Amino acid sequence: MLDNLSQRLARVVKTIKGEARLTEANTQEMLREIRIALLEADVALPVVRDFVAKVREKALGQDVLQSLTPGQALVGIVNRELAELMGGKAAELSFATQPPAIILMAGLQGAGKTTTVGKLAKWLRENLKKKVLTVSCDVYRPAAIEQLRTVTEQAGADFFPSTPQQKPADIARDALQWAKTHYHDVLLVDTAGRLAIDEQMMAEIAQLHAQLKPIETLFVVDAMQGQDAVNTARAFNETLPLTGVVLTKLDGDSRGGAALSVKAITGKPIKFVGVGEKLTGLESFHPERMANRILG
Numbered sequence: 001m002l003d004n005l006s007q008r009l010a011r012v013v014k015t016i017k018g019e020a021r022l023t024e025a026n027t028q029e030m031l032r033e034i035r036i037a038l039l040e041a042d043v044a045l046p047v048v049r050d051f052v053a054k055v056r057e058k059a060l061g062q063d064v065l066q067s068l069t070p071g072q073a074l075v076g077i078v079n080r081e082l083a084e085l086m087g088g089k090a091a092e093l094s095f096a097t098q099p100p101a102i103i104l105m106a107g108l109q110g111a112g113k114t115t116t117v118g119k120l121a122k123w124l125r126e127n128l129k130k131k132v133l134t135v136s137c138d139v140y141r142p143a144a145i146e147q148l149r150t151v152t153e154q155a156g157a158d159f160f161p162s163t164p165q166q167k168p169a170d171i172a173r174d175a176l177q178w179a180k181t182h183y184h185d186v187l188l189v190d191t192a193g194r195l196a197i198d199e200q201m202m203a204e205i206a207q208l209h210a211q212l213k214p215i216e217t218l219f220v221v222d223a224m225q226g227q228d229a230v231n232t233a234r235a236f237n238e239t240l241p242l243t244g245v246v247l248t249k250l251d252g253d254s255r256g257g258a259a260l261s262v263k264a265i266t267g268k269p270i271k272f273v274g275v276g277e278k279l280t281g282l283e284s285f286h287p288e289r290m291a292n293r294i295l296g
């Protein structure tokens with residue numbers, strides 16, 4: 001995961017640690033290396049600029065220059081700023097509502113939405129002992145409804161059937177009623193994706209959002225899309241008040257820039273990352289752990 005970025009930054013870190021003295025010149029040189037590493041990882045340019053400026057400001061502060069091990073102090077700054085960039089503390093799902101807690105899933109086609117619903121159903125059952133119901137409001141692709149049925153069964157959760165002949169709003173209403181009468185803790189609502197953002201899709205999901213008033217609205221996006229992933233998330237967030245992002249396919253050879261840019265560009269935290277096609281391939285996102293992992 002994020003191997004290239006990690007290797008590059010690990011090299012910079014090794015050099016920094018080896019420096020007996022930090023001068024303005026060698027600090028600038030290291031900041032330049034960090035900047036290149038982030039740009040090559042496809043982190044958005046304004047985010048890179050901001051990040052480097054923050055690290056520079058702290059690195060040239062007296063605490064670092066006077067520290068016995070200035071190199072290590074600088075590495076500590078990079079580590080903390082990386083975690084901060086990704087949101088600081090881990091952002092957990094909220095269940096602060098009368099059950100069922102509704103989680104609305106949004107995203108473009110192929111982002112990994114339906115797979116993520118299955119993964120999340122399993123994660124919620126196993127980690128939080130929640131009774132989960134899933135439903136698909138994707139009335140455009142009958143295969144999508146069947147796919148959700150399959151992953152839900154694999155996850156050991158309950159599935160609320162729907163058909164392409166129904167309206168998304170009616171499906172959502174009936175599923176919610178079922179979840180209430182059968183004491184489900186969580187209702188996971190899968191929605192229709194499109195190849196690109198279009199008005200009809202946005203209007204439909206906005207209507208579902210207004211009707212269901214979900215406690216969580218998660219945007220599922222493919223890390224392989226790099227900066228496009230972040231721009232799509234931002235566009236969705238303008239129509240739909242997202243509560244978080246799920247970044248999928250981080251196991252692939254994505255350069256990882258999206259993981260670093262999402263919070264800064266959308267203002268919304270990454271809550272989970274997808275790290276494989278199987279239902280076990282979901283991890284809750286911890287900025288501090290991810291920063292440690294990146295710095296190796």
Ligand code: GDP
Binds near residue numbers: 110248276277281
């Ligand atoms: P949807 O159209 O957004 O519902 O996308 P799907 O859930 O059908 O997923 C599209 C493809 O991405 C499928 O082949 C999934 O197996 C794959 N996929 C989803 N999440 C991940 C992930 O985290 N890692 C990998 N490697 N593949 C994933």
